Amino acid sequence: xxxxxxxxxxxxxxxxxxxxxxxxxxxxxxxxxxxxxxxxxxxxxxxxxxxxxxxxxxxxxxxxxxxxxxxxxxxxxxxxxxxxxxxxxxxxxxxxxxxxxxxxxxxxxxxxxxxxxxxxxxxxxxxxxxxxxxxxxxxxxxxxxxxxxxxxxxxxxxxxxxxxxxxxxxxxxxxxxxxxxxxxxxxxxxxxxxxxxxxxxxxxxxxxxxxxxxxxxxxxxxxxxxxxxxxxxxxxxxxxxxxxxxxxxxxxxxxxxxxxxxxxxxxxxxxxxxxxxxxxxxxxxxxxxxxxxxxxxxxxxxxxxxxx
Amino acid sequence: xxxxxxxxxxxxxxxxxxxxxxxxxxxxxxxxxxxxxxxxxxxxxxxxxxxxxxxxxxxxxxxxxxxxxxxxxxxxxxxxxxxxxxxxxxxxxxxxxxxxxxxxxxxxxxxxxxxxxxxxxxxxxxxxxxxxxxxxxxxxxxxxxxxxxxxxxxxxxxxxxxxxxxxxxxxxxxxxxxxxxxxxxxxxxxxxxxxxxxxxxxxxxxxxxxxxxxxxxxxxxxxxxxxxxxxxxxxxxxxxxxxxxxxxxxxxxxxxxxxxxxxxxxxxxxxxxxxxxxxxxxxxxxxxxxxxxxxxxxxxxxxxxxxxxxxxxxxxxxxxxxxxxxxxxxxxxxxxxxxxxxxxxxxxxxxxxxxxxxxxxx
Numbered sequence: 001x002x003x004x005x006x007x008x009x010x011x012x013x014x015x016x017x018x019x020x021x022x023x024x025x026x027x028x029x030x031x032x033x034x035x036x037x038x039x040x041x042x043x044x045x046x047x048x049x050x051x052x053x054x055x056x057x058x059x060x061x062x063x064x065x066x067x068x069x070x071x072x073x074x075x076x077x078x079x080x081x082x083x084x085x086x087x088x089x090x091x092x093x094x095x096x097x098x099x100x101x102x103x104x105x106x107x108x109x110x111x112x113x114x115x116x117x118x119x120x121x122x123x124x125x126x127x128x129x130x131x132x133x134x135x136x137x138x139x140x141x142x143x144x145x146x147x148x149x150x151x152x153x154x155x156x157x158x159x160x161x162x163x164x165x166x167x168x169x170x171x172x173x174x175x176x177x178x179x180x181x182x183x184x185x186x187x188x189x190x191x192x193x194x195x196x197x198x199x200x201x202x203x204x205x206x207x208x209x210x211x212x213x214x215x216x217x218x219x220x221x222x223x224x225x226x227x228x229x230x231x232x233x234x235x236x237x238x239x240x241x242x243x244x245x246x247x248x249x250x251x252x253x254x255x256x257x258x259x260x261x262x263x264x265x266x267x268x269x270x271x272x273x274x275x276x277x278x279x280x281x282x283x284x285x286x287x288x289x290x291x292x293x294x295x296x297x298x299x300x301x302x303x304x305x306x307x308x
Numbered sequence: 309x310x311x312x313x314x315x316x317x318x319x320x321x322x323x324x325x326x327x328x329x330x331x332x333x334x335x336x337x338x339x340x341x342x343x344x345x346x347x348x349x350x351x352x353x354x355x356x357x358x359x360x361x362x363x364x365x366x367x368x369x370x371x372x373x374x375x376x377x378x379x380x381x382x383x384x385x386x387x388x389x390x391x392x393x394x395x396x397x398x399x400x401x402x403x404x405x406x407x408x409x410x411x412x413x414x415x416x417x418x419x420x421x422x423x424x425x426x427x428x429x430x431x432x433x434x435x436x437x438x439x440x441x442x443x444x445x446x447x448x449x450x451x452x453x454x455x456x457x458x459x460x461x462x463x464x465x466x467x468x469x470x471x472x473x474x475x476x477x478x479x480x481x482x483x484x485x486x487x488x489x490x491x492x493x494x495x496x497x498x499x500x501x502x503x504x505x506x507x508x509x510x511x512x513x514x515x516x517x518x519x520x521x522x523x524x525x526x527x528x529x530x531x532x533x534x535x536x537x538x539x540x541x542x543x544x545x546x547x548x549x550x551x552x553x554x555x556x557x558x559x560x561x562x563x564x565x566x567x568x569x570x571x572x573x574x575x576x577x578x579x580x581x582x583x584x585x586x587x588x589x590x591x592x593x594x595x596x597x598x599x600x601x602x603x604x605x606x607x608x609x610x611x612x613x614x615x616x617x618x619x620x621x622x623x624x625x626x627x628x629x630x631x632x633x634x635x636x637x638x639x640x641x642x643x644x645x646x647x648x649x650x651x652x653x654x655x656x657x658x659x660x661x662x663x664x665x666x667x668x669x670x
Binding site: 038078082086087088089091092093095096097099100101102103104106107110111217221222225228229232266268269271272275276278279282283285286287289305 | 312314393395445449450451452454455456458459460462463466467469470473474586589592593596629631632633634635636637638639641642645646648649652653
């Protein structure tokens with residue numbers, strides 16, 4: 001195996017893992033506040049289609065990403081209203097969000113299938129990019145990849161050192177106690193859900209504007225669901241989400257690996273790898289139920305009502 | 309201000325009213341949507357909801373679409389009754405279709421009577437294989453069933469693609485990703501001359517009766533309900549929790565696999581990549597909209613099938629993308645979940661005036 005192949009694999013791994021990193025980061029914050037939003041897939045699809053349409057009409061990547069984020073937020077507000085205000089079952093509400101987002105994105109994107117947009121240029125740091133092996137993977141990426149790293153650090157610092165980070169966790173562990181302490185439970189949960197929506201929207205936009213760049217119906221193909229596993233994999237810890245996202249990124253680029261190593265395997269079987277990897281990870285994680293419960297926010301997925 | 313106050317007891321009345329109200333709200337939303345898209349709402353509603361079924365042929369077509377959806381939904385309802393969040397009907401359907409096709413291709417030139425039952429059984433086995441893996445991962449290895457079943461959906465989809473591009477591809481098919489056409493012995497008989505309505509309808513009726521009797525008249529059905537409503541109680545009563553869960557997984561897999569077999573033997577006559585426009589996902593909505601009751605599911609399934617046909621119609625007549633089907637399905641589920649709040653809560657409108665508060669119960 002030559003060094004160029006390894007460099008390319010690392011490069012593609014980070015590029016492919018980035019949307020997973022973004023969604024998982026958003027969902028983790030959301031889950032820390034005690035809200036389980038299974039609608040990631042739907043929010044990503046809406047972000048992808050909105051970002052693509054905005055980009056197509058304005059030819060401005062920045063506007064594309066802003067549109068993707070805003071639409072992701074709008075979708076998450078829909079979820080928040082049903083799950084938090086109307087106290088619906090969060091699993092069902094998340095599923096509804098995914099089904100609705102799948103349908104609406106297919107509808108909106110119908111006229112945009114096969115249209116072309118300008119590729120998001122990579123923002124390489126020339127001096128560092130020439131470092132062998134890790135230069136291109138770490139310093140030859142596009143802006144969103146760097147942004148994802150900044151976001152990871154910000155979220156990490158927020159939960160580690162900021163008072164409000166503790167508030168979010170308190171709300172996720174025991175909303176009633178948090179409420180009695182004077183924390184605005186609903187407000188904090190709303191903000192967390194919105195952050196999750198923004199991240200999912202951005203991740204969707206990344207797929208349609210930077211990664212592919214084009215729009216096809218259902219193009220997120222399960223990444224939202226994989227991200228949900230990723231959060232459990234990381235046991236709600238930020239530093240592990242990076243590792244998990246890039247591992248899944250690697251599982252998603254097996255076709256590049258296979259090509260590089262001259263393996264003769266059906267591309268459809270290789271396309272199965274991320275999902276199989278997810279199952280394998282789930283199995284490894286779920287061996288010890290007690291340990292899993294240790295890290296999970298106590299009130300995760302449980303509807304909470306002020307008067308109760 | 310609108311406030312929710314919990315009811316002392318869940319409202320049975322709203323249990324029935326909520327789906328009706330949800331459908332009604334979806335119709336209103338559809339009207340607004342059509343109007344917003346610059347179509348005459350009256351014409352659009354007519355095209356979408358009436359024109360597909362205004363004649364006999366249309367009704368038989370509606371049933372053709374409803375057959376796989378209903379088969380999947382009956383099985384899912386069993387799972388949801390047991391509080392198992394199985395959303396894997398789509399994958400079970402696809403794998404059922406692949407296995408059924410593999411079996412059917414063995415009988416291309418045969419006219420054996422046993423070919424057809426074998427193909428249907430193969431479909432059920434395929435579905436059970438898919439749901440059996442999910443059940444094993446969920447019940448033995450403690451994996452979350454929602455994530456497991458959704459991953460199995462993608463794995464099954466890729467298996468189907470691998471099969472039609474590889475081993476099951478018709479060798480004389482000009483390299484199209486399609487299996488060979490099935491022989492006559494493995495095509496479901498047509499029930500009415502001049503239509504496409506096939507024997508699958510009888511299978512649906514059979515499944516309806518069996519599931520209904522099973523849920524309401526047998527001890528096993530009762531055990532499943534208890535398991536879903538109160539797990540500790542089921543354990544205390546000595547019900548075999550894992551066995552019950554494995555059973556509903558397998559039954560729902562068999563039904564979804566049968567749906568896949570029915571599609572390839574009844575509608576397409578061969579395996580193609582696009583055998584299901586998301587029937588397995590729609591079945592989730594159908595199960596909830598039908599209140600997990602076989603009769604309610606049947607009505608809900610016909611409605612969702614109508615929405616599928618309406619999407620096709622509006623594409624032809626109104627030049628609207630058929631993806632509108634997905635929007636309406638999502639909306640129904642949203643409205644249903646929102647209306648369901650009335651089952652557990654009373655909505656209280658409070659008027660805040662300076663000095664005092666007046667509360668009016670509604």
